Amino acid sequence: MEYQLILSARRKTIALQVRNAKVIVRAPTFVTSAYVESFIQTKQHWLLQKIAEQKNSHALTPPFTLKFSGEQLENNPTVYIDGLPHRVLITFGRQNIVHDPLEHSLTVILSARYKNHDLNSAAILAKVKSQIEYWFKVSVEAYVKKKVDVFSQQLSLYPSSFKVRKYKSRWGSCNSRDELSFNYLLKMLPAWVVDYVIIHELCHLKHMNHSTKFWLLVAKYCPEYQTAKNWLLENQAHLRWA
Incomplete structure (x- = not known):
């Protein structure tokens, strides 16, 4: 195997x-x-x-894909945002930008120059994905910064720094230098599950393992941690981002 x-x-x-x-x-x-x-x-x-x-x-549940018919998306692609599926809408304008979700839809505005491309080309898909990923990163950085400050005060555990980037197989991590890292795909999760991930990594500042003492500390500050873990397992098929 x-x-x-x-x-x-x-x-x-x-x-x-x-x-x-x-x-x-x-x-x-x-x-x-x-x-x-x-x-x-x-x-x-x-x-x-x-x-x-x-x-x-x-x-x-295939990974996020785009397919155009004329200038309209044909396959109604969706992406999970804050734990709920959102339709992806694409329009063309003066600049590349992602609008905040509205009524379970996410609008990506591409520069008008992309109209000259084959809309089903790899270039269009890559641009749309990069715009969404950048928006993910900015959103998660702001949320994590706010929550790390709050939870650090509660736990009396303070990281030396934190960063947000894309990871293939983990939501967060903590190293021996007390540096925390978080996956910007956390934007796909409900806020209460993201809170669990943040508390989980902060607890590693005291226990660099998954011992009984570690989980007791997690449970003290995140009593619903097992529900959060179950949500991640049950929804992993929807959280794919190829």
């Missing part, structure tokens, strides 16, 4: 994850390849079941 192996000196135990129908193994640096292979074999039935479930789910 193919898998991605991620080794960490901070980990004490081995863990398996299936994301986008691919197996991810997170393990301590002292674990041998033979042990990893053996561990995967013991969990093979569960892994195959999860892979099949995610493949079926992904087949029903």
Whole structure:
């Protein structure tokens, strides 16, 4: 079985994850390849079941795509924003800009010069996606900054810095320098789930692991953390951004 192996000196135990129908193994640096292979074999039935479930789910929910008929979008593409699906509307104007969502729709205005392109070209798709991603990043940076200040006061835990960028397989992270990182695709999640991710990473400033003490600290400041984790699992097929 193919898998991605991620080794960490901070980990004490081995863990398996299936994301986008691919197996991810997170393990301590002292674990041998033979042990990893053996561990995967013991969990093979569960892994195959999860892979099949995610493949079926992904087949029903393709990544964000565009298809034009004339100057109109033909396939009614949607993107999740704040936990809800929004139709993507495209118009042409003087500059490239994304309007804040209104009535479950997101409007992307492309420069009029793009009218001269084949609207189904890779260039158009790339431009629309880059505009939305930039808007994601700006929105998430503002939200995270506000919430980190609030939650840091509550927890008495203060990061040295934080940054927002795109990650393929994680919503946030914390390193040994007390630096936090967050995925700008958090804009796709409800605010209360984003709050859980922020609190989760702040708690790593005290516990750089997922021990019982860590989860007790998370639960103290985010009692609905398990509901947030379940929301992420249940909606992962809708949170795809290829």
